[in-house]
Amino acid sequence: MKLFKWITGLMFIAAFVYFNFFVYKGEILFKLINVNLFSALFVLFRVIVGPSAADRIVAVDILGVLIVGMLALIGLHYKQGFFMDIALIWALLSFVASLAFSKILEGRQLDD
Amino acid sequence: MIRETLGMVFIFIGIAFDFLGVLGLVRLPDVYNRLQAATKCVTFGSAGILFGVFLINGFTSFGFKALLGIMFIFLSSPVAAHAIARAAHRGGIPLTRESVIDEYAKDKELK
Amino acid sequence: MKVETKSRITVFILAALVWFALTDIKDFQEVIAGLVLAAVVTLLAGKFFITTTKQRGVPHRIIAAVRYFFNFLWEMIKANVHVAFIVLHPMLPIKPGIVKIKTKLTKDSAITILTNSITLTPGTLTVDINPDSKEIYIHCIEVHATTVDENTQQIGQRFEHILAEVFE
Numbered sequence: 001m002k003l004f005k006w007i008t009g010l011m012f013i014a015a016f017v018y019f020n021f022f023v024y025k026g027e028i029l030f031k032l033i034n035v036n037l038f039s040a041l042f043v044l045f046r047v048i049v050g051p052s053a054a055d056r057i058v059a060v061d062i063l064g065v066l067i068v069g070m071l072a073l074i075g076l077h078y079k080q081g082f083f084m085d086i087a088l089i090w091a092l093l094s095f096v097a098s099l100a101f102s103k104i105l106e107g108r109q110l111d112d
Numbered sequence: 113m114i115r116e117t118l119g120m121v122f123i124f125i126g127i128a129f130d131f132l133g134v135l136g137l138v139r140l141p142d143v144y145n146r147l148q149a150a151t152k153c154v155t156f157g158s159a160g161i162l163f164g165v166f167l168i169n170g171f172t173s174f175g176f177k178a179l180l181g182i183m184f185i186f187l188s189s190p191v192a193a194h195a196i197a198r199a200a201h202r203g204g205i206p207l208t209r210e211s212v213i214d215e216y217a218k219d220k221e222l223k
Numbered sequence: 224m225k226v227e228t229k230s231r232i233t234v235f236i237l238a239a240l241v242w243f244a245l246t247d248i249k250d251f252q253e254v255i256a257g258l259v260l261a262a263v264v265t266l267l268a269g270k271f272f273i274t275t276t277k278q279r280g281v282p283h284r285i286i287a288a289v290r291y292f293f294n295f296l297w298e299m300i301k302a303n304v305h306v307a308f309i310v311l312h313p314m315l316p317i318k319p320g321i322v323k324i325k326t327k328l329t330k331d332s333a334i335t336i337l338t339n340s341i342t343l344t345p346g347t348l349t350v351d352i353n354p355d356s357k358e359i360y361i362h363c364i365e366v367h368a369t370t371v372d373e374n375t376q377q378i379g380q381r382f383e384h385i386l387a388e389v390f391e
Contacts, residue, residue, distance in 0.1 A: 006313040028120075035127050039134040046137055046146075054143045054200040061192055062137060062150045066130060068181060069158035072165045073123070075174070081247070084177035091184055098192040102199035129303055136310040144362045145319055148348045149306050155343065156303050176244040190342035190349075197350045197362065213320035213366055 029077045036070045057101045064094025119167035126160025129153045142208035143200050151193040159185055231269035238264045287388040294385065295340055302345040309364065320366040321350060326357050326383065333390040340382050 020034050043066065046059040068087045075083025103109075133153025140146045162178040162185075169175040242257035309317060328334050338349040338359060346364040353360075367377060 002315075003313055032123065032127050035131060039131050042134045042138050052143065052200075052205050054196065054203070054205050055146065057196055058143060058147050058150060059137065061196065062134070062154050065154050065158050065185060065189060066134070068185065069126065069130060069161040072162050072178060072181070076165050076168065081172075081174045081177070084174055084181065088177065088181055088184065091181065091188065095188040095192055099195055102192075102195040105196075105203050106199035107203060129307070132303075132307045132310055136306060139310060139315065140317070141315075142319075144321075144348065144350075145317060145364060148346070148362070148364055149310060151348070152299075152302050152306055152343060156299060173245055173247045180245070186343075187339070190339040193342055194338065194349050197348060201350060207321070208319065213322060 027077070029073055033070060033073050033077075036066060036073070040066055040070075053105055057098065057105060060101070061094065061098040064090060064098075067094075115170070116168050119164040122160050122164030122167060126157045126162075126164060128157070129160065130157035133157060143205055144197055144207065147193050147197055151189055155185055155189045226273060226275075227270045230271070230273040231265050234269040234272045235261050235265045284389050287385055291382070291385040291389060295344075295382070298340075298344045298381065302343065305345045306364075316365075318365050319363065321360055321362050322366060322368075324359050324361060326359060328357075328383065328386060328390070330390050333386050337382055337386055344381070 016038055020031055020038075024031065024034070040063060043059050043063045047056050047063075050056045050059060068091050071083050071087040071090065075081065075087075130153070133150050133156075136149025136153065137146050140149055159182045162182045166175040166178040166182075169178070238261035239257055242260060243254075246253055246257065248254060309315065326334065326337065328337060334352070338352065341347050341359070341361060342349050348362040350360045350362050352358070367373075
């Protein structure tokens with residue numbers, strides 16, 4: 001059963017790699033950004049399915065760090081510096097949000 | 113020219129580790145294991161992407177912002193992981209069935 | 224008084240350098256704005272940066288910090304390859320558990336950096352710290368030993384002696 005799921009996932013990823021790197025004709029940076037968006041799809045899967053609240057909090061925290069890398073790539077393509085400002089602010093807010101979520105998960109209030 | 117090639121190599125490595133970390137987030141069995149895989153790999157991957165961006169841009173304001181982002185991610189990501197793991201354990205989320213030892217729960221019962 | 228003056232001068236120079244690094248300087252006005260902002264930061268929060276007078280052995284500590292940085296980078300690359308191997312393996316060869324180690328460090332900043340390094344290195348994640356008895360609870364993805372001493376030997380000793388050189 002485990003092996004069956006592994007093979008299914010491998011075929012899914014192989015299909016994505018084939019369509020992204022060999023069929024899609026775009027710039028190399030856009031192909032890399034597509035890989036990042038595909039990772040975000042897996043994170044959203046964990047947000048929806050996750051059996052407990054802690055799994056969802058982990059997924060949201062990881063999504064923040066992923067988006068920082070993606071914004072850096074977008075800024076590299078458009079040659080605009082302000083994307084890095086957005087990335088820094090996003091990292092800051094995501095960190096504070098994870099701390100607040102974990103405090104509520106522990107059962108305390110925010111002003112404790 | 114060589115600087116840009118080296119930067120693209122770092123970006124490739126970063127993207128690969130990002131993807132592997134997210135795969136671990138999907139495959140591993142409980143909160144703590146998912147937190148381990150995701151925190152290590154995604155932090156390293158995003159730092160790799162930012163370092164590649166710094167190499168391509170050189171010592172401009174864009175590059176310095178990328179360096180600042182690396183520093184910030186390395187400081188904040190382990191702290192967030194630690195907070196989430198502690199809160200999950202105190203909130204009563206159990207370890208997976210394959211676990212062999214849990215000294216934290218033992219010591220909490222003694223207190 | 225002496226310490227406070229030194230702290231304020233350090234903060235002024237650092238704040239001005241950060242402003243010059245993060246701004247594209249095209250005009251003289253931007254330099255003046257940066258110096259004014261650095262002065263404001265110095266007045267508001269300048270005295271919290273350096274608080275002790277102990278200054279001996281600064282070059283030695285800097286060399287130890289650089290050595291610690293490269294050691295940490297190597298451990299981190301090993302950690303990522305290890306996790307990637309576990310994730311890609313079809314049968315997921317894991318044996319998780321929470322173990323306890325002891326530390327000999329005393330300063331809060333040293334313990335913080337030790338726990339952050341433990342989180343980012345192979346197969347370990349810090350869960351909680353007991354500050355009274357200096358014990359750290361660590362979640363391992365593969366548990367090798369069950370007693371406290373063996374785990375201290377395996378997990379803590381990689382960074383502890385270099386951090387002791389840097390901070391103590």
